[in-house]
Amino acid sequence: MTSLTQPFLTVDALHKSFVLHGQGGMTLEVMRGLSFSLLPGECLVLAGPSGIGKSSLLKMLHGSYRVTGGRLRLHFDGDGEEDGELELADLPAHAWHSLRRDVIGYVSQFLRVVPRVPAVEVVMEPLLACGVEPDEARERAETMLARLNLPPRLWSLPPGTFSGGEQQRVNIARGFIAEHPLLLLDEPTASLDAANREVVVGLIEEAKARGAALLGIFHDEDVRERVADRLLPLEAHMGAVLEAAESPSEEIR
C-alpha cells in the first residue's frame, strides 16, 4: 500500500439502473450520485434497509453488474511513468480474471459450486488459482475450516447437503483464504451462531491489520458496531424511480 492516508478505492457519482425489456423497456434506477472512498485497513459498512442497493454496489465493484454511470477506481502503487490508477467501470472482461484472482475478493450470500466437489477443495480453489502448491493449499484450507468450527468429518463432503450456516462458513473460508487487498462482504454473518460470528469478526480484524480494505453489509448490529470504522448511508442515493420507456423495446419472438 502506498500510505495509510491514500485511499485504495474511490467511487465518484456512481449510477446504476436496469432496463427491463420484458416489462416494456421499463427503467429501474437503483442508485444515483454515490461517491465515497475507502482506505487500506478500513472497514466501511453499507447502511440502510433492504432493497436500497447495498448488494448492487458490491456486485458493481466485483464486476458482476455493469456500471451505468460514474467512476470506480482502484489506486495501486505507481511506477514512475504510470500513476497506478485503474478504472473499473470500463475494464475489458478478460482483465477481471486476474483482478478477481489477485485483488478483489467477494463473500456472497450464497455458496455456488460444482455439485460434487468436497468442501475443503472449494476452499482451496482460490489458492490453487494463485499457484499455491496443493499440499499447502489443503493445509491452509483445513486450518481455516477448523477455525470456523466446521467439523472435520464434513471437510471431504460436498457442501450441497450442508446446513445454511455450514455452507456460509465454507463460503467465508473461501472468501478470506486468499487474503485479497479488497474484500466485499455480503452479509457474511447472516446465518451464523454467536461463536462463529466471533470468528468472522476476528477474520475481519486480521484483514484490516494486514492493510486490506473492506466493504461490507452486516445486518447484525453487534457485529456492525465492532467491525465498522465508518458507516456509509445509502438512503440519499436511492433511485427506485420507475420510468416508462420512451419507445417500446424490440419485441422478442
Added chain:
Amino acid sequence: MKCPELQRPALLEARGVSRLYGPGKGCEAIDFTLHRGEVLGIVGESGSGKSTLLRVLSGLERPDTGQVAYRSTVAQGHDGAGHEGELDLYALGEARRRALLRMEWGLVHQNPRDGLRLGVSAGANIGERLMALGERHYGQLRAAGQDWMGRVELDPKRIDDAPKTFSGGMQQRLQIARTLVTRPNLVFMDEPTGGLDVSVQARLLDMLRTLVRELGLSVILVTHDLAVARLLAHRLMVMRRGQVVESGLTDQILDDPQHAYTQLLVSSVLTP
C-alpha cells in the same frame, strides 16, 4: 501494492467471420478475441449458429468471409515445420491446418461416438493422437493410456476394453482423455455434458475445471445449458439468429443481462 498484470496474450481471434447457409442460418459477422487461459462459453438456443461458429473456429468449415487468426507459440512441429506468431487458419494449406488440429488443438464432440473409435480398445483410443505426434514406444503409450484413464476417473483396468462396452458418460470421459493426452493449447467443446445424467454431468464439470486449471487450457465451449456455462466459463457470448447479441463476464451476462434476448433467456431458466 502494484497493479497485477491484467492483459493476457490473445490466442485466437475471429475477425468478421460469416458462414451462412441461408438468411439467419449459420453465423454472421462474428468478432471476438480469446485470451490465453480463458474458458469462453458460446450460449444460445438450438439453431442460433453456435455449432456452425465452432466448426468454423476449429478449422472444420471454411467461412464465407472473415478470418480466424491463431497465435501459435510452438516454434517447431514434429514434422520440422516451424511456425510462430500469427497464423491465418484458412490461408494455411490443408495439411498444415490438419497438423495444427492434431498437435496444438483438441476437439470434443457432443456425441462421444463421433470422437472415438468404438471398435478399438480404450488404450488405443488414447494413444492414437500421441502416435500421430510420433510416439511409438508401446510401454509409454500404454502408461499414458492408464494415466489418463485415471485422470478422467475411468478404471485403468479397462484399458483393453472397447469403448462400445462403456456407458455414455464413460465414453465422454474417454473422449476427453483422448483429446487432452497431447496437451493441446486450445480445446473446442460442443455440448460436452449434453445427453448425460446430471450425476455424471457434475463429475465431468468438476474434472474439466480441474484440467483447465492444471493444464492452463484455453477452451471454447458451446452449450445451451446456462448452469453449465456458469460453472465452467469465464466469459460468455450470447448468440441469436447467427449473431452475437451480447458478450461479457459470465456473471455479468447471467446476473445483469443487457440485451432483451439475453434477459429472456436468463429469466426462462428453471432453477431447482
